[in-house]
Amino acid sequence: MEQLHALAHACGLSRDWTDVEGRQQRVADDALVALIAALGHEAGSEARIARSLAAVAERRMGLPAMLVADAGASIPLPIAANRAEITGEDGITRPLAVTGNQLQVTAPPGYYDLILDGHALKLAVAPPACPLPAQDQRRPWGVSLQIPSLRGEQPTPFGTFADLAEAARALGAAGGDALAINPVHALFPGHGENFSPYSPSSRLFLNGAMGDPALAGLPPLPPAGDARDLIDWPAAMPRCLAELRTVFAALDPARRAAIAAEGDAMLHRHALFDALDCHFRPQGAHGWQGWPAAFHDPNGAAARRFAAEHPEEIAFHLFVQWLARQGLEAAQTAARKAGMGIGLIADLAVGVDPAGSDAWSLRHAMLDGLTIGAPPDPLGPLGQNWSITGFSPDGLRDTGYAPWIAMIRAGLSVGGGLRIDHAFGLARLWVIPEGGATSDGAYLSFPFEDLVRLTALEAHRANALVIAEDLGTAPFGFTQAVTDRRMLGMRVLWFERAEDHGFVGAQDYEPLSTAMSGTHDTVTVAGWWRGRDLDWAEELGRLPENIGRSEAEAIREWDRGLLWSTLNHHAPRPAADDPDPVVDAAIAHIARTPSCLALVSLEDMLGLDEQPNLPGTVDVHPNWRRRIATSAARMLEDTHVQRRCAILRQARKGLEPPE
Structure with missing residues (x-):
């Protein structure tokens, strides 16, 4: 099997890998054969392996479509x-x-x-490195938030870019420099079942449901009539699409034509995808793989004929993208006018739905027959299959990185920064054969140096910062490479623990980082202090093996002491049902770090118990459905929020926070 292993190596597959506990693991040969086949190479016999090896070697000997170099x-x-x-x-x-x-x-x-x-x-x-936020007057700070959770003065089924603009004005006036937002990639139009922002249809285009006609000078959408605490996506998304159709129908022909004439070929192809999705979904199809075979080719006769026969439908979906772009630009304009030095920090998801627009439009550059996930580890013995796909290494090289550059450029096009989710994917991804177990996967390497250089180049052109999400075990060489390029790592309060399990002091955070009170996937400060995460773990049977609730409570009580001893050396430790002083102290702790940027979640600014997303759950926890109780404008009337903004303002200037 030596030749099989050589072919796997030539294809970028790692036969051996190290798990989170430092143990050496090895991918089985039959799993390698399946993975190699999914990458487009035959490996079913010695002769086929030899031919595949020769073909791979010949391909690598020629000139690539693009060379990527440092100045x-x-x-x-x-x-x-x-x-x-x-x-x-x-x-x-x-x-x-x-x-x-x-x-x-x-x-x-x-x-x-x-x-x-x-x-x-x-x-x-x-260029040598990515731009960094200005540090002259003070170190900048901001708030991370989920746009759909926001509210406006009028009841709506979920938050939109109009509510984001209002939040930007309010937090900018309070001294904030940045708003780190959830991914706003395009989802399937009007479909409320797959609403995770991290499983989009396309990373090149926007979630049209976030658009608000009023931001583009058009009549506003009608009030929702109710404002629930949890978003009802299956009802809200179809209703939103229908209302946008009404707005589009009222446009005069000249404006319709002008909007339809904007954009490049890829935008028009995405509009065609959305039109086809709306056409075939009522027949039970989820994405292009469920369409009749004749429509699987975006350049095929069937797709071209559909576009010619449905020009108004294509124009409508172009209008939805235009409306979303107008709204996001308006939110960034509002942020900068309010004094924010950075403004919006976009979020780039690690992959896309295999049935979505990117996978249909860019099949030549995408992994086909493989999904992305995480290998088995002690916390997840079965591993994780995220049911998403992404670009293939060979596809990127063959296209001269054009779709990847377009994706990064789209993320940086409106705003002052970009967070790259699971940035380890620049170097390697755990790929799983379609229909296989997660344990049948392997790490697939990517042209890391080229992707890092291209990220730095696009950030340079946009004059925007880059945050590389680096939580977990980094691939060899990753940390040094992104540090050299001045990409900011993420230093999250909960994961900054010393060898004795105590929490790391604020002064010991790395300057070239983003200090954070939490992420969308972590418990809030108030929730942790109260033990709300333990409630969920007990309810869902997710407590560690051989650990009951009483033992978990005892461990948390000890950890409360460790956290409080780091946050405040003087005041008595608050009771478990009194999280407000802890939230203040945690925010002051994050603010005092030397990190280039400090981000506090909106949930922590408000002192909420619940987190936006509970990883590893789908229906048993209301992921991506929670709403904030008050409008963005009124949030700043809350004395708790005012105090926490003051803490951030003063500590980021190097002053002691107020008592």
Whole structure:
């Protein structure tokens, strides 16, 4: 089986890997065969393995569609060359020094057309690092929030970009610099069953349900009539789509035509996907895989004929995207006008629904027959299958990274920053064969250095910061590489524990990081202090093995002492049913860190017990459904919120927080 293992290595699959407890693990040979087949290579016999190895080697020997380099660096070429010249986006052509198979990249950051001994390809030149938020007057701070949880003055079924704009005005006036938002990627139109923002249809386009016609100067949507504490997505999403159709129908023909004329070919293809989804979903199809086979090809005759026969439907979905873009831009404008130095920080999901728009439109660049997840570990013996897919390493190389660049650019297009969820995916992802167990998966490597350089280049062009979500065990070399590029790691209160299990002091947080009170996946400070997470664990049978509720309570009581001894050395420890002083102290702790940016969740600003999402659950916990009790504007009238904003303002200036 030596040749099989060589082929797996050539395809970027790791046969051996280390689990979270440092134990060496090995992928079975039959699992390797299935994974290699899903990557498009035959491995069913020695002869087929030999042919596949030869094909992979030949593919890697040729010139790629794009070379990615650092400004001022010398990079190796797969061929020897005598002459090289580049043409930049400014139209100016200049020579580059080339000696044998070494190219000297003496060009400023940007994208170039490269001619290498008559061969045409692309060249991307990266800057040394990503921009950082200004630290001159004070270290910036902000709030992380889930847009659908917000409320406006009028009742709505869920929060929209209008409510985000209102939150930006309120928190900007209170001294905040940033709003870190949930992913706003496109979901399936009008479909309220798959509403997780981390399982989108497309990462190139926006969730049209977040749009608000009033932000684009159009008549507002009618009031919802009720404002529930939990979002009823199955009812709300179809209703929202129907209301947007009414707004679209009232547009004059000239405006419709102008909106439909905007955007590139990919936007029009996404509008076609949404139109087809709306057409076939009532027949029981979930995404393109359930459509008739003739529609599986976006360039096929059936898809083209549908577009020609339904121009108004295509125009409607283009309008929805335009409306969402207008709304997100309005929210960023509101943030900057309110004095926010950064404004919106977008969130990039790690993958997409295999039945969605990206998987249909970009099949040549996507993993096919593989889903993404996490390997088995002591906390999850069965591992995790997130039921999403993403780009394939070969697909990225073959397309000159074009769809990946477009995705990063879309995330940075409106706002001052981008958080990359599960940023370890820049280096490797755990991939699982379709229909296989999670344990049948393996790590698939990605062109890490190229992706990091391209991220830095796009951040440079957008003058935006990048947060690389790095919670967990990092792949070898990951931390140093992203640190060198000045991507901010995440330092979350709950995970900053010392070897003696105590909490790390504020002064010991890394400066090149984002200090956070929590994430959408973690318990809130008040919830942790009260033991609300233990309530859920007991109810759902998720307490650690051989640990009962009373033992869990005893451990939490000990941990309360550890946390309070870090947060406050002077005052008596509050009782378990008195979390407000703890929330204040935790926010002061995060604010006092030397981290480039401090983020406090909106739930912690309000002192709430419940968290937005409980990982590993679907229906037994109201994930992504909770609403904030008051409007964004009125939140700042709460004395608790006012006090916590004051703590952040003063501590980020280096002053002691108020008593």
